[in-house]
Amino acid sequence: MSVAAEEDIVLAICTDKWDGTRLSPSLFTGENTSVSRLALIPLADHWDIFRKRLEKPPERRLELIGEINVGHLQQIGRTVEPKPEGWNPAHAEIPQRITRGLANQIVSVLKRHQPPPR
Secondary structure, three states, X not given: OOOOOOOEXXXXXXXXXXXXXXXXXXXXXXXXXXXXXXXXXXXXXXXXXXHHHHOEOOOEOEEEEEEEEHHHHHHOOOOOEEOOOOOOOOEEEEOOOEOHHHHXXXXXXXXXXXXXXX
């Protein structure tokens, strides 16, 4: 069962995909792109989840969180499938292969969230 079109999903944007100005389309290229569902875990809680699981200091640090609507992905022929994990019950995946050209389209509409003040 796919995630509903009304839902918004987020994903971690780390220093290996963000140079401070530009976002690399490789964030989305390939198959089984990991995302997380905001309907299950609020944005504020994703910062800690992503930091604990994805950061590998000093070379890889969480810089931003990207957000996109599932309906937008469905319009370009991609679905989001729930894939809960022990570390993240809101985990999901975009199972279809995403080409670089399609990744550029997704990156261009991705809403970017800055980290909250510590």
